[in-house]
Amino acid sequence: MTRHDQDRKTRILQAIAEGLRRNGTPPTVREIADLVGLAAPSAVHHHLEALEADRLIERESGLSRSIRITPSGRALLGLDDEVEVVRGRTPLAARELTVVGQIAAGGPIEAYEERSETLAVPEFMSTADSYLLKIRGDSMIDAQIADGDYVVIKPSQVAKNGDIVVAQVEENAVTLKRIYREGGRVRLQPANEAYPPMFYDEVRVQGVLVGVMRRVH
Amino acid sequence: MTRHDQDRKTRILQAIAEGLRRNGTPPTVREIADLVGLAAPSAVHHHLEALEADRLIERESGLSRSIRITPSGRALLGLDDEVEVVRGRTPLAARELTVVGQIAAGGPIEAYEERSETLAVPEFMSTADSYLLKIRGDSMIDAQIADGDYVVIKPSQVAKNGDIVVAQVEENAVTLKRIYREGGRVRLQPANEAYPPMFYDEVRVQGVLVGVMRRVH
DNA sequence: CAAGATTCCGAACAGCCGTTCTAATCAACC
DNA sequence: GGTTGATTAGAACGGCTGTTCGGAATCTTG
Structure with missing residues (x-):
């Protein structure tokens, strides 16, 4: 991949973002050509395929104005801060995180899902x-974490005693509990008197609650 | 304007919002027809003209997928936040809010401070x-609100029974409690058995917890 | 029930859109 | 200077899209 191509691709990505911002709708292939100074829609089409292969955009084949910029693409453009620019304010100290699934606080029931929901998190x-x-x-x-809450998890394989962690206890079964090492085994402690602690010889910590x-x- | 027309128009407006949310791009006339159960694009076109006359949407004549929902339209649907969050078109679905002070959940101790700390809130x-x-x-x-938590307050002078509200009970004294109207007076109920409810003839609700x-x- | 308005369908048209293919242009390299 | 690969132009296609028009169906009103 040459240097020239890299610049053109970035420019096209910017053009898509610009069209989105201005018209509220993604531009067409020919509109992109106008924006970046290309004469043929096929040239744009070529770059769009490359952008899609890089997972910077997504498209629905054959559908007009179906280009979407992925989180990766947005990050590459560095326009996570655009709101501030538009509103002329201080940068928003927030980032977009993905909701990877539901986790059962009650028992090790549910694992990751295939979802793409994202939320802005401070x-x-x-x-x-x-x-x-x-x-x-x-x-x-009793740890003030209720049904329906969203928890922010920082990936980590290590945890301190008493930390609330996402622990994998079986294949495809993760749960959110306080973790304690006791003797040669591990205690996963719910924060609810109605639930008993669970003991395991070994658990894999996937992340800690932040x-x-x-x-x- | 007949009743039937009104319902159909609202339904079409919803369909536009739904298409926006699902695909990140406004639907075409025929896609709207499918969504609302109309067979002819011309029928949809008729309603779109009416919606545009009501300033609920805007269009670029002849341009595909150029429908935009105006603020009025969004207000009518009651989805001021949702559409933009989910479709991820806005760079970050967050806003900067000001921490106006600390509030004592224990008793009516503290009021507003002069501070300028702000946090990004989803x-x-x-x-x-x-x-x-x-x-x-x-x-x-017991409402899963702990010491040190930040609570997001939506300014409002009204609240439903059982809502958690910021209530001004004296000059320069506000507190966060559940509110109940009982007879001719108001009960402010802590969510902790160690604290008794407080009764007032009159309180001023400043906002509700969101x-x-x-x-x- | 009759008349009129409203709403919808079906068809059609012109233009737009994504896509594909071929050929021309360009840059880098041996 | 020739070769190779990348980039772009140009043309063409089939499908999609917004729009228009006439007429049928449905509802409203008196």
Whole structure:
């Protein structure tokens, strides 16, 4: 891949973002050609295929104005800050995180899902590689984590005693509990008197809790 | 304007919003026809003209997928936040809110401070005029609101029974409690058995709780 | 029930859109 | 200077899209 191509591709990505911002709708192939100074829609089409292969955009084949910019593409353009520019304010200390699934606080029931929902999360309670889980059940209620809450998880294989962690206890079964090492085994402790602690010889810690968000209806 | 027409028009407006949310791009006339159960694009076209005359949508004549929902249209659908969040078109679905002070969940101790701290708050759990309060005390612990939590408050003078509200009970004294109207007076109910309810002849509701954010250390 | 308005269908048309194919142009390299 | 690969232009296609028009179906009104 040559240097020239790289620039053109970035320029096209910018043009898509610009068209989106201006018209509220993605531009057509020919509109992109106008924006970047290309005469043929086929040339744009060529670059669009490359952009899609790089997972910077997504398209529905044959459908007009179906280009979407992926989170990766948005990150590459660095327009996660665009809101501030438009509104002329200080940067928003937030980042877009993906809700990777629901997790059962009650028992090890559910694992990751295939979803693409994302939410903006304040920077002060997340890191760039954090992800979100939606809580099901009330086994962590005494830790002030309720059913329906979103929890911010920071990926980590290590945890301190007493940390609330996402622990994989079986194949495809993860749960959110406080973790304690006792003797040669591990205790996963719910924060609800109605639920007993669970003991395992070995658990795999996937991440630690760094934040909680709740929407009240 | 007949009743039938009104319903169909609202349904079409919903279909546009739904298409926007699902595909990130406005639907075509024929896609709308499918969504609302019409067989002819001309029928949809007729309603679109009416919607545009009502300033609920805007279009670029002849341009495909150029329908935009105006603020009026969004207000009519009651989805001021949702569409933009989910389709991910806006760079970050967050807004900067000001932490106006600490509020004592334990008792009516503290009022507003002069501070300028701001935090980014996810759009899905806030409105543009919301503000933040930092919780002190544990009187709302059974509502899963802990000491140190940030609560998102939507300014409002009205509240439903059982809502968690910011209530001004004296000059310069506000508190966060559940509110109940009983007979001719008002009960402010902590969510902690260690604290008794408080009764007032009159309280001024300043806002209702719409979100909770917690940073775990 | 009759008349009129509203709403919808079906068809058609012109233009737009994504896509494909071939050929021309360009840059880098041996 | 020739070869190779990437980039673009140009043309063409089939399908999609917005729009228009006439007429049928449905509802409203008196």
